[in-house]
Amino acid sequence: MQYETILYELSDDIARITLNRPDVMxxxxxxxxxxxxxxxxxxxEEARAIVLTGAGRAFCSGQDLGDASVTTGLDMERTLREEYEPLLKAIYDCPIPTISAVNGAAAGAGANLALxxxxxxAADSAVFIQxxxxxxxxxxxxxxxxxxxxxxxAKAMGAALFAESITAQKAENWxxxxxxxxxxxxxxxVDARARHLAQGPTATYGMIKQALRQSFENDLETQLGLEAKLQGEAGKTRDFKEGVLAFLEKRPAKYEGR
Structure with a gap:
């Protein structure tokens, strides 16, 4: 795929998407x-895992404040609703696993895109800045x-109010x-993690994501019901059958993602 501002590469069932405007981080x-x-x-449609990263010394510096749309009067609410919201949902709701490989500074909307x-x-030299x-x-x-x-x-409030850099190691610890x-x-x-996910039970990964995310809104009874429903679906997949057979035969499983 050819794009103006990003690079897209498909290999080993992994779609690698690279933000490619290094001159403006x-x-x-x-x-x-x-x-x-x-x-x-x-x-x-063609991959079983996605890796999102940045070219050059930064992951993403956030909104390009030098962009013409900003200097001529950016409608922030419209931009967030019509451009950022679909983008963030495409990552969050993606049916396959997604990895943000934060190679450098991730600031503002760039930090939250990663999250x-x-x-x-994240590389040890990377930082996150709200x-x-x-x-x-x-x-x-x-x-x-x-x-x-x-x-x-407590940490979220401090990160937002002080707008200080958070090192990668501190981000992990927090x-x-x-x-x-x-x-x-x-x-x-990153490559090893991506290959692991791309070779795993893709449909089950989607169910795991659904269960964990809905747990914030559900009470215990509702969450237990959701677990039972999703486990029933997972138990019908070809990958579950392969996983059990591989365990019994003491060999690595060969998942198809179905």
Whole structure:
């Protein structure tokens, strides 16, 4: 697939999407949001896992404040509702596992774009910054949703009010991301994690995502009912049968994603 602002590569059942505006630290403009949305909606048709990362020294610096739409009067509410919301939902609701591979700074909407993924892996040199208050804005792009759930209210409030850099290691310790890894092991770690997910029981992964996310809204009885329903569906998949057979035969399972 050819895009103006991102790179899209498919290999080993993994769709690798790279934000590709390194001259502006992969700042988000209208074209990039369109490209990303199309790629994220297309990827599940041919891949079993998605890796989202950035080109150059940053993951994403957030909204490109030098973009013409900003300097001529950006309608922030319209942009968030019509451009950011579909993009974030495409990541959050994606039927296949998603990994944000945070290779460098992730700031503002860029940080929250990363946090929308199922798993966030960051290089030790990466930082996360809820930079909004620095320019008199409220955290957006899902920040007020992800942060309290991932870090707890106390840490989320401090991150939003002080707008300080959060190191990758601190983000891991706070439960904000899955793991921080040494820079020299970053690419290999992301590749290994992505291959693991791409070779796994894809349909079951989708059910796991559904169950965990709905647990925030459900009482115990409702959640137990949801678990039973989803487990009934998982138990009918070919991958469940393969998993049991592989266990009994003491060999690695060969999942088809069905």
């Amino acid at each position: 992969n700042g988000l403009n209208g074209q990039m949001r369109l490209d990303l949305l199309h790629a994220l909606r297309h990827a599940p 929308a993924a199922d798993v966030v892996i 930079a909004f208050a620095r320019i008199g804005l409220v955290p957006d792009a899902g920040g007020t949703y992800w942060l309290p759930r991932q870090m707890g209210m 439960g904000m991301i899955w793991e921080a890894v040494p820079d020299d092991a970053f690419t290999a770690t």
